[in-house]
Amino acid sequence: MAAPAERSRENPRRELLNVAIDCFAKYGYAATSIDRIAKAAGVTKGALYYHFKDKEELLLESVKHRLGQFERRVVQEVAPITDPAESIRTLGRICHQHATKSNHRRLIVTLMVEALDTYPALERVFRDMMRRFRAFVAQLIEQGKQRGDFRSDVDSQLAAGMFAGAVMGLEIQYYQDPASFDLRRALEESCEQFLGWLGRQAPRARWKQRRN
Amino acid sequence: MAAPAERSRENPRRELLNVAIDCFAKYGYAATSIDRIAKAAGVTKGALYYHFKDKEELLLESVKHRLGQFERRVVQEVAPITDPAESIRTLGRICHQHATKSNHRRLIVTLMVEALDTYPALERVFRDMMRRFRAFVAQLIEQGKQRGDFRSDVDSQLAAGMFAGAVMGLEIQYYQDPASFDLRRALEESCEQFLGWLGRQAPRARWKQRRN
Amino acid sequence: MAAPAERSRENPRRELLNVAIDCFAKYGYAATSIDRIAKAAGVTKGALYYHFKDKEELLLESVKHRLGQFERRVVQEVAPITDPAESIRTLGRICHQHATKSNHRRLIVTLMVEALDTYPALERVFRDMMRRFRAFVAQLIEQGKQRGDFRSDVDSQLAAGMFAGAVMGLEIQYYQDPASFDLRRALEESCEQFLGWLGRQAPRARWKQRRN
Amino acid sequence: MAAPAERSRENPRRELLNVAIDCFAKYGYAATSIDRIAKAAGVTKGALYYHFKDKEELLLESVKHRLGQFERRVVQEVAPITDPAESIRTLGRICHQHATKSNHRRLIVTLMVEALDTYPALERVFRDMMRRFRAFVAQLIEQGKQRGDFRSDVDSQLAAGMFAGAVMGLEIQYYQDPASFDLRRALEESCEQFLGWLGRQAPRARWKQRRN
DNA sequence: CATGAATGAGGCTTCATTCAT
DNA sequence: GATGAATGAAGCCTCATTCAT
Numbered sequence: 027m028a029a030p031a032e033r034s035r036e037n038p039r040r041e042l043l044n045v046a047i048d049c050f051a052k053y054g055y056a057a058t059s060i061d062r063i064a065k066a067a068g069v070t071k072g073a074l075y076y077h078f079k080d081k082e083e084l085l086l087e088s089v090k091h092r093l094g095q096f097e098r099r100v101v102q103e104v105a106p107i108t109d110p111a112e113s114i115r116t117l118g119r120i121c122h123q124h125a126t127k128s129n130h131r132r133l134i135v136t137l138m139v140e141a142l143d144t145y146p147a148l149e150r151v152f153r154d155m156m157r158r159f160r161a162f163v164a165q166l167i168e169q170g171k172q173r174g175d176f177r178s179d180v181d182s183q184l185a186a187g188m189f190a191g192a193v194m195g196l197e198i199q200y201y202q203d204p205a206s207f208d209l210r211r212a213l214e215e216s217c218e219q220f221l222g223w224l225g226r227q228a229p230r231a232r233w234k235q236r237r238n
Numbered sequence: 239m240a241a242p243a244e245r246s247r248e249n250p251r252r253e254l255l256n257v258a259i260d261c262f263a264k265y266g267y268a269a270t271s272i273d274r275i276a277k278a279a280g281v282t283k284g285a286l287y288y289h290f291k292d293k294e295e296l297l298l299e300s301v302k303h304r305l306g307q308f309e310r311r312v313v314q315e316v317a318p319i320t321d322p323a324e325s326i327r328t329l330g331r332i333c334h335q336h337a338t339k340s341n342h343r344r345l346i347v348t349l350m351v352e353a354l355d356t357y358p359a360l361e362r363v364f365r366d367m368m369r370r371f372r373a374f375v376a377q378l379i380e381q382g383k384q385r386g387d388f389r390s391d392v393d394s395q396l397a398a399g400m401f402a403g404a405v406m407g408l409e410i411q412y413y414q415d416p417a418s419f420d421l422r423r424a425l426e427e428s429c430e431q432f433l434g435w436l437g438r439q440a441p442r443a444r445w446k447q448r449r450n
Numbered sequence: 451m452a453a454p455a456e457r458s459r460e461n462p463r464r465e466l467l468n469v470a471i472d473c474f475a476k477y478g479y480a481a482t483s484i485d486r487i488a489k490a491a492g493v494t495k496g497a498l499y500y501h502f503k504d505k506e507e508l509l510l511e512s513v514k515h516r517l518g519q520f521e522r523r524v525v526q527e528v529a530p531i532t533d534p535a536e537s538i539r540t541l542g543r544i545c546h547q548h549a550t551k552s553n554h555r556r557l558i559v560t561l562m563v564e565a566l567d568t569y570p571a572l573e574r575v576f577r578d579m580m581r582r583f584r585a586f587v588a589q590l591i592e593q594g595k596q597r598g599d600f601r602s603d604v605d606s607q608l609a610a611g612m613f614a615g616a617v618m619g620l621e622i623q624y625y626q627d628p629a630s631f632d633l634r635r636a637l638e639e640s641c642e643q644f645l646g647w648l649g650r651q652a653p654r655a656r657w658k659q660r661r662n
Numbered sequence: 663m664a665a666p667a668e669r670s671r672e673n674p675r676r677e678l679l680n681v682a683i684d685c686f687a688k689y690g691y692a693a694t695s696i697d698r699i700a701k702a703a704g705v706t707k708g709a710l711y712y713h714f715k716d717k718e719e720l721l722l723e724s725v726k727h728r729l730g731q732f733e734r735r736v737v738q739e740v741a742p743i744t745d746p747a748e749s750i751r752t753l754g755r756i757c758h759q760h761a762t763k764s765n766h767r768r769l770i771v772t773l774m775v776e777a778l779d780t781y782p783a784l785e786r787v788f789r790d791m792m793r794r795f796r797a798f799v800a801q802l803i804e805q806g807k808q809r810g811d812f813r814s815d816v817d818s819q820l821a822a823g824m825f826a827g828a829v830m831g832l833e834i835q836y837y838q839d840p841a842s843f844d845l846r847r848a849l850e851e852s853c854e855q856f857l858g859w860l861g862r863q864a865p866r867a868r869w870k871q872r873r874n
Numbered sequence: 875c876a877t878g879a880a881t882g883a884g885g886c887t888t889c890a891t892t893c894a895t
Numbered sequence: 896g897a898t899g900a901a902t903g904a905a906g907c908c909t910c911a912t913t914c915a916t
Contacts, residue, residue: 038875056268057356059910070877071912077875081911139351142413144269153415187419188428191407192400199403201354203365207399216400219435250900271885285901287887462879480692481780483906497880499908563775566837568693577839611843612852615831622830623823625778627789631823640824647855674896695889706898707891713896717890881913888906895898 039077042067047088051129054140055085055148085137085148092133093155096124100162110170111221117163118193118217122210125197135197160186167224176224185224192216251289254279259300263341266352267297267360297349297360304345305367308336312374322382323433329375330405330429334422337409347409372398379436388436397436404428463501466491470498471512475553478564479509479572509561509572516557517579520548524586534594535645541587542617542641546634549621559621584610591648600648609648616640675713678703683724687765690776691721691784721773721784728769729791732760736798746806747857753799754829754853758846761833771833796822803860812860821860828852 045067049058060081064071078084100120107113124130134155141148163186170176196216200209257279261270272293276283290296312332319325336342346367353360375398382388408428412421469491473482484505488495502508524544531537548554558576565572587610594600620640624633681703685694696717700707714720736756743749760766770788777784799822806812832852836845 052355054268054352054354054356056266060912061910071910072877072914073875075912136351136354138414139348139410140266140269142266142348143264144266149414156411156414181423184420184423184427187408187411187424188404188431191409191411191424191428192404193407194410195403195405195407196399197403198351198406199368199399202350202361202368208396211393211396212399212403215396216403219400219431223431223434272887273885281900282902283886284889284903288900288902293886476779478692478776478778478780480690481776484908485906493879494881495906495908496882496910500879500881505907560775560778562838563772563834564690564693566690566772567688568690573838580835580838605847608844608847608851611832611835611848612828612855615833615835615848615852616824616828617831618834619827619829619831620823621827622775623792623827626774626785626792632820635817635820636823636827639820640827643824643855643859646859696891697889707889708893708898709896711891877916879914879916881911883910883912885909886907889904890902891904892902893900895900 038073042069042074042077043084043087043091046084047092047133048129050085050088051133051136054136055145056140060084082147086151088133089137089148089151092130093151096120096130096134097158099124104166110166110173110175111225113166113169114163114189114221115217117166117189118213121193121197122213125200125209131197132201135194135201156190159190162186163189170224180224185220189220192220250285254281254286254289255296255299255303258296259304259345260341262297262300263345263348266348267293267357268352272296294359298363300345301349301360301363304342305363308332308342308346309370311336316378322378322385322387323437325378325381326375326401326433327429329378329401330425333405333409334425337412337421343409344413347406347413368402371402374398375401382436392436397432401432404432462497466493466498466501467508467511467515470508471516471557472553474509474512475557475560478560479505479569480564484508506571510575512557513561513572513575516554517575520544520554520558521582523548528590534590534597534599535649537590537593538587538613538645539641541590541613542637545617545621546637549624549633555621556625559618559625580614583614586610587613594648604648609644613644616644674709678705678710678713679720679723679727682720683728683769684765686721686724687769687772690772691781692776696720718783722787724769725773725784725787728766729787732756732766732770733794735760740802746802746809746811747861749802749805750799750825750857751853753802753825754849757829757833758849761836761845767833768837771830771837792826795826798822799825806860816860821856825856828856 042063046058046063049063049066053062060071060074063084064074067074074084078087100117103120104113104116107116121131125132134152137148138152138156141152143149160183164182167176167180167182167185171178171180171182193213193216196207196209196212199212200207254275258270258275261275261278265274272283272286275296276286279285286296290299312329315332316325316328319328333343337344346364349360350364350368353364355361372395376394379388379392379394379397383390383392383394405425405428408419408421408424411424412419466487470482470487473487473490477486484495484498487508488498491497498508502511524541527544528537528540531540545555549556558579561572562576562580565576567573584607588606591600591604591606591609595602595604595606617637617640620631620633620636623636624631678699682694682699685699685702689698696707696710699720700710703710710720714723736753739756740749740752743752757767761768770791773784774788774792777788779785796819800818803812803816803818803821807814807816807818829849829852832843832845832848835848836843
């Protein structure tokens with residue numbers, strides 16, 4: 027029998043985790059009380075403490091779960107693609123889907139910002155995640171450079187950060203204003219903008235250094 | 239004689255506000271206790287309550303203050319510029335300066351994410367701010383379109399969101415990893431990428447619509 | 451075996467409520483801190499907040515409880531009586547018992563005065579209670595008038611207020627000075643005075659209207 | 663030039679006291695913060711502390727002031743009257759005036775109830791006041807007995823308590839519900855009821871002693 | 875497994891009071 | 896005389912956590 031992967035009555039731990047993820051994604055860590063999760067899951071706080079050592083474990087498991095899902099999906103879908111530009115586009119599409127589907131990306135973005143200077147353990151998790159993500163994108167760009175698809179004078183690391191930034195910044199605007207912010211188009215165009223920039227020789231004016 | 243604008247012994251309210259801004263910018267709202275601010279300012283909690291009605295007033299004043307500074311600066315510096323492309327670059331530079339100088343932008347980005355679905359009053363403030371910001375950028379783009387500098391087939395609103403997103407996403411990576419993330423270069427390149435995209439006819443592959 | 455109705459270990463909520471009632475009756479609302487109740491009950495403040503939403507809920511429940519007890523008792527004991535005069539006397543006796551037994555009436559009188567212009571929710575509860583009480587007494591008087599026991603020229607509403615006032619005023623003197631104020635005799639005589647006044651034609655000098 | 667006795671700009675202490683009296687009368691002691699008085703008087707807290715040692719001094723002075731006014735007025739108006747019945751009626755009228763005029767009596771009744779078991783110094787003041795008041799009324803009744811106007815078998819002390827109680831109980835109902843409780847008529851009738859009872863031989867059924 | 879009950883720490887807020895100016 | 900500023904104690908309330916059953 028194929029059980030549904032999530033919300034299964036079979037695995038209460040998994041189910042509680044899903045509820046926790048929703049709460050953390052929506053309200054962040056501090057504003058999510060254990061009681062809020064328990065009520066949302068229809069159990070008592072005691073039940074949560076039966077399955078999880080403490081709030082931090084719930085949090086870390088939530089993050090690990092979503093992060094794992096996201097990264098596994100990225101690897102699975104991008105790996106078979108040979109065209110780096112198409113890989114970038116696929117990455118954008120996956121982000122879009124995870125951003126709009128059941129708070130998959132929102133958990134990550136929300137907690138990442140909240141963790142800054144506040145939850146060291148979490149901060150490390152996210153810093154590592156971002157480094158992994160940038161490294162992954164940088165490597166796609168390197169591929170493109172070797173294939174001659176992309177300009178050879180771009181800094182892959184820097185470009186990877188620009189791509190990651192664009193994605194996150196758009197997501198946040200979408201979480202803030204889902205009714206009026208068209209995340210799909212914005213991500214799509216940003217990918218194209220990014221690829222266009224990667225693909226051609228661009229003479230650029232440098233900023234003049236100002237005071238400060 | 240140039241008096242220090244802030245931290246003046248003369249105006250305790252202003253001084254407390256500055257301390258509060260630093261705390262909120264670094265730790266967010268929930269993780270900043272009144273006592274933390276008080277200790278950082280070298281006073282007792284009571285002093286804070288003498289000057290501010292409650293924690294929310296402190297927060298709102300902090301945000302209003304930094305937001306005002308940022309928006310005033312943007313208007314002042316960008317208004318006299320006639321070349322829209324140069325306006326965009328200036329905007330980028332201002333963001334960089336406010337992001338790296340005493341938590342000016344960090345307050346905004348951090349609280350904006352934290353507020354999502356959690357602090358309605360704050361959420362509104364930031365939603366309005368983002369709309370204003372996008373409208374401002376969109377209008378620069380419209381100018382560029384009229385001058386023939388930019389492509390006429392871009393959706394200015396969408397493009398404005400893309401620009402705003404890029405800036406925020408880069409900032410967050412910088413706050414998370416200031417030692418290894420070069421915000422200045424990233425912002426500079428992102429502006430150029432953006433302007434490059436605005437400036438030329440770009441044939442784009444559309445995403446295939448997937449389920450979801 | 452007759453189990454003690456209250457203070458049962460079985461129902462902690464009820465037990466806490468009883469302690470709260472005693473405190474409120476004795477010290478009023480403002481001078482009763484949550485901690486005072488908790489200490490009197492031998493628990494910590496947290497326990498109170500487990501059972502009651504906040505201090506106001508504790509208060510309202512206390513009042514509702516005592517008010518219910520009093521009003522139920524009045525109805526039960528007075529309803530079967532056919533002689534209105536005897537009903538009035540019974541009312542007096544019940545008030546005496548509830549005034550001298552475990553702060554039953556004191557809670558009501560104390561909080562009613564404290565609530566004036568200060569705790570709107572409470573004020574309403576007590577205003578309604580007084581109106582109910584006066585209506586009840588007025589209806590007894592109407593009965594007496596119809597039976598020909600009482601003078602037909604008295605305003606039943608007014609008389610009911612006079613009765614209610616007499617009872618409360620005596621109670622307060624008793625709470626203030628229990629050692630030297632004989633509440634039983636005072637209530638008894640006041641009932642007789644009231645019934646005497648109700649029972650006979652009394653020519654009365656009117657107050658001359660003064661300025662003010 | 664004849665200055666108004668109260669609210670005079672001439673005597674700030676007196677003026678502050680008047681404001682304090684109004685606040686205490688309306689909200690009681692605990693619910694009247696120093697700041698509330700200061701704001702109502704249009705000064706800062708510091709000014710209050712310049713004129714009064716602490717909150718308790720403000721309170722005690724307030725009470726002493728109103729109590730003095732009331733008792734002086736009673737003595738002045740009642741002393742010249744030779745007919746005890748008329749004295750009682752005059753007493754009722756004075757109470758009515760002081761109850762309806764600028765919180766004169768309300769201060770007393772409100773604080774007296776609040777003080778119970780809570781503010782020992784205040785409690786003593788009011789216990790003494792009530793004893794004085796009852797003694798005063800008892801002495802009127804004794805006069806009436808000696809003149810043959812009143813029954814000789816009443817306990818003057820008890821009767822005095824009954825009178826005092828009636829007055830206070832009516833006042834409270836009036837403070838609670840000024841729009842629908844006719845204090846003047848209620849007091850008037852209560853006086854007549856009282857005098858009627860004092861004036862004639864009343865055979866009375868005694869309450870049967872119940873358990874408790 | 876899970877609940878009901880409770881704890882204790884910490885956070886927000888009020889308020890009487892003090893004091894330098 | 897009076898103010899603005901500040902303190903410190905105490906009160907209300909939330910919440911992560913524990914534990915007996």
